[in-house]
Amino acid sequence: QSALTQPASVSGSPGQSVTISCTGTSNDVGGHDYVSWYQQIPGKAPKLIIFDVTKRPSGVSNRFSGSKSDITASLTISGLQAEDEATYYCSSYIRSNTLIFGGGTKVTVL
Amino acid sequence: EVQLVESGGGLVKPGGSLRLSCAASGFIFNDYNMNWVRQAPGKGLEWVSSITSRSTYTRYADSVTGRFTISRDNDKSSLFLQMNSLRAEDTAVYYCARDRKRAAPSYSLDVWGQGTTVTVSS
Numbered sequence: 001q002s003a004l005t006q007p008a009s010v011s012g013s014p015g016q017s018v019t020i021s022c023t024g025t026s027n028d029v030g031g032h033d034y035v036s037w038y039q040q041i042p043g044k045a046p047k048l049i050i051f052d053v054t055k056r057p058s059g060v061s062n063r064f065s066g067s068k069s070d071i072t073a074s075l076t077i078s079g080l081q082a083e084d085e086a087t088y089y090c091s092s093y094i095r096s097n098t099l100i101f102g103g104g105t106k107v108t109v110l
Numbered sequence: 111e112v113q114l115v116e117s118g119g120g121l122v123k124p125g126g127s128l129r130l131s132c133a134a135s136g137f138i139f140n141d142y143n144m145n146w147v148r149q150a151p152g153k154g155l156e157w158v159s160s161i162t163s164r165s166t167y168t169r170y171a172d173s174v175t176g177r178f179t180i181s182r183d184n185d186k187s188s189l190f191l192q193m194n195s196l197r198a199e200d201t202a203v204y205y206c207a208r209d210r211k212r213a214a215p216s217y218s219l220d221v222w223g224q225g226t227t228v229t230v231s232s
Binding site: 091 | 154157222
């Protein structure tokens with residue numbers, strides 16, 4: 001099973017919005033609503049920021065939002081801030097308690 | 111405070127074995143499914159293995175099937191990963207991570223440890 005496809009990098013100026021795509025197949029992203037997004041700052045453990053495609057854990061900024069269309073999920077960061085500079089990973093349930101991650105997208109705040 | 115602390119990483123020769131541990135605290139460990147996720151140097155996240163709350167089911171990535179074994183001791187709130195026949199490509203930081211929901215899988219991981227580093231090299 002190949003990793004989900006994400007762009008290697010995206011960038012934006014403070015205050016702008018950026019969107020990261022995560023493309024899979026009908027066997028993973030397109031087959032259910034168990035898509036999550038994680039934020040990882042260098043040297044730190046990943047942090048869950050979106051689950052079940054659109055939901056935010058308590059304490060996560062509402063500037064982060066998720067969506068999905070067919071086999072592609074997306075993470076949008078609105079009102080980009082310097083603290084949002086990190087690598088973002090999508091993940092999806094495949095089958096029988098197994099998960100797959102995307103390759104990661106580095107977000108740069110210009 | 112909800113916390114996961116991994117240990118057991120180190121330097122091992124190809125073909126060798128290593129056992130990772132993850133100590134959980136601050137939550138009812140035996141209510142949650144648990145996972146191992148790894149990250150090779152400069153690379154992305156790779157899901158490795160999962161185990162249900164009562165150890166009923168275990169699952170593995172194709173890359174480690176037959177070589178790694180996940181287990182848990184609910185009495186000691188601990189998760190383990192026995193790694194055998196290690197290869198250079200197993201070199202990574204290994205994270206233990208908790209499934210977000212109690213008593214049912216959510217396929218999202220809301221609590222992560224700080225990671226333990228495994229280096230496979232001669």
